[in-house]
Amino acid sequence: MEGKLTDVLVASGLTRMSARVLACLCTTHSGGLTAADLVRRLRVSPASISKAVGELEAMNLIGRERDHRRRRDRYIVDNEIWYRSLLASAQFNNNIAEVARQSAEALGRSTPAGARMDAMSEFFEQVGRETIAAAQRYRHILTR
Secondary structure (H helix, E strand, C coil), X not given: CHHHHHHHHHHCCCCHHHHHHHHHHHHCCCCEEEHHHHHHHHCCCHHHHHHHHHHXXXXXXXXXXXXXXXXXXXXXXXXXXXXXXXXXXXXXXXXXXXXXXXXXXXXXXXXXXXXXXXXXXXHHHHHHHHHHHHHHHHHHHHHC
């Protein structure tokens, strides 16, 4: 099961190690593991885990909490990661829309390239808006 999830996450754009770490965290009952736990479970080097968790944290796909009993950080996933992931995707779409809008203006909307960029801008703006609306509409599923 973890392997299939890893493959899907890689296909979505994650590096293989980041996908393995995320899949491991998602499929553990506690939803959180230390770096040492991840090293043992995935049988990889601490440096590999460090790089992967850095990437996942930068994308807001995992969180970090302090395990005071063991004096170590635990990397955690919660149900909100999917909501945050969709919001990040929507922001990416909005960024593309803005650059395309600026390009359309610079090229002139009446030119073939400008018209293409204008359509691209409108498309990504709409997709971004719909993504946010869908994420908000179905967020309750993650918290039941």
